[in-house]
Amino acid sequence: MIKLRKANGNGSIVKLKGNRRKSFMVRVTQGWEKDGKQIRKLIGTYATQKEAQKALIDYLDNPYDLDLANILFKDVYEKWSKLKYPKVSHSAILGYQAAYNNVEKLHDMKIKDIKARHLQEAIDKCSKGQATKKKIKFLFGQMFAYAMQNDIITKNYSEFVDLGKATEKSNREPFSNKEIELLWKHVSDIEFTDTIIIMIYSGFRIGELLELETKNIDLINMTMTGGLKTEAGKNRLVPIHPKILPLIEKRYNKDNQYLIINFKGKKMKYDNYYREKFIPIMEQLNMKHRPHDCRHTFATLLSNANANATAIKKMIGHESYATTEKIYTHKDIEELRKNVELIK
Structure with missing residues (x-):
């Protein structure tokens, strides 16, 4: 690891060895051990030094809870569903679960790193019909609102998702x-x-x-x-x-x-x-x-x-x-x- 910069003893950017997509690691000092050793926590890893510097400066300007910052999409879903599901019908739960299963690529992403483009891509790549896409967007809205209420994120990107026009015809067929x-x-x-x-x-x-x-x-x-x-x-x-x-x-x-x-x-x-x-x-x-x-x-x-x-x-x-x-x-x-x- 190669240390690139230190910010007043509060944080540092480290260049990780090897061929990595995100090779710049940002850490902050949260305290000191009795022996004088720093207690560090990871803010995140970034593709460029410029992005890493911005993340460190943003954190130092407005420190946030790092435990919350590392919460994944699937963690938010689990926390939100425990509160939501007891209040809705079983059929509604099945709808939410189906929507969640259709956006698997988001599951292991940090919720704070998910932007409008990630949500839009999940919608666009969904092979299901318009009804399923509506459920996915609704799930996004519910989860991001929960994350904002609990200070996990500061912006709700779900409101920018565009479902596009429905192209498929209804395939509901009444019994003859x-x-x-x-x-x-x-x-x-x-x-x-x-x-x-x-x-x-x-x-x-x-x-x-x-x-x-x-x-x-x-x-x-x-x-x-x-x-x-x-x-x-x-x-x-x-x-x-x-x-x-x-x-x-x-x-x-x-x-x-x-x-x-x-x-x-x-x-x-x-x-x-x-x-x-x-x-x-x-x-x-x-x-x-x-x-x-x-x-x-x-x-x-x-x-x-x-x-x-x-x-x-x-x-x-x-x-x-x-x-x-x-x-x-x-x-x-x-x-x-x-x-x-x-x-x-």
């Missing part, structure tokens, strides 16, 4: 009438086929169906109250279509907290349902659908039956349906029921 008939045909002999039918006739997402508690199911008045995601989607009321009433009645057990349970009598996890139930059913019936296609089918069936546009928004929890309007009168419920029963 023949496919729905096939599901009904096997509702008794293929386990959990009923849950797919329930989603098709209610518009519930998988996460929403798995979170549906028996206390929120009114078999007498034939209504269900549930939902996640947006304010418009939470706690929305959906009339039980007469066709799926027997399916819900069969699963309904007031001693169980949730309508859909696993073999242990507990709430089923999203991953287990998707991998162990939904996918095998699709393969067995030779269908190619994703879970969200059930919700898309519900909206399509309502639209094809000329259901009232406002009723559709209420039942699927559309964002344009304001929270302040979500007060259900008897007339409202009957209007929703009339529209949902347009589906044959």
Whole structure:
């Protein structure tokens, strides 16, 4: 190592031997041992001497916590997720986790070294669709806001990320009438086929169906109250279509907290349902659908039956349906029921 410069005994720049991309190391003195030996800590390594000098001067002008300065992107994610995940739904957690896994190149970077260009590159190189890129940008915003609140960084570069225009078309494909008939045909002999039918006739997402508690199911008045995601989607009321009433009645057990349970009598996890139930059913019936296609089918069936546009928004929890309007009168419920029963 070759010492290049010392700054009033507070820090130094050292040229590291060998062929390195970042060969200039900056260290600062944080104290002294009893024997007079300096206690040093690393600020970082840099590609040029000029960058190293700037880093040292910046630190001496405004000293910062070096432990915070060395925190990696993955460290911030871990700290942030521990606070965030207990407050959100399981489906939201899966979205965050997928977004994080799609930016693996950032994981081992120091959060303070990540600039707008790094975030933009992660977005641009992502091979996923626009929806995934939106989740990634949202994750960046959440993590960088957390890092700023905890004095780990001083600037939020996530706000400069540009998603670009969406180029891909939506590949959501509703279940055809023949496919729905096939599901009904096997509702008794293929386990959990009923849950797919329930989603098709209610518009519930998988996460929403798995979170549906028996206390929120009114078999007498034939209504269900549930939902996640947006304010418009939470706690929305959906009339039980007469066709799926027997399916819900069969699963309904007031001693169980949730309508859909696993073999242990507990709430089923999203991953287990998707991998162990939904996918095998699709393969067995030779269908190619994703879970969200059930919700898309519900909206399509309502639209094809000329259901009232406002009723559709209420039942699927559309964002344009304001929270302040979500007060259900008897007339409202009957209007929703009339529209949902347009589906044959």
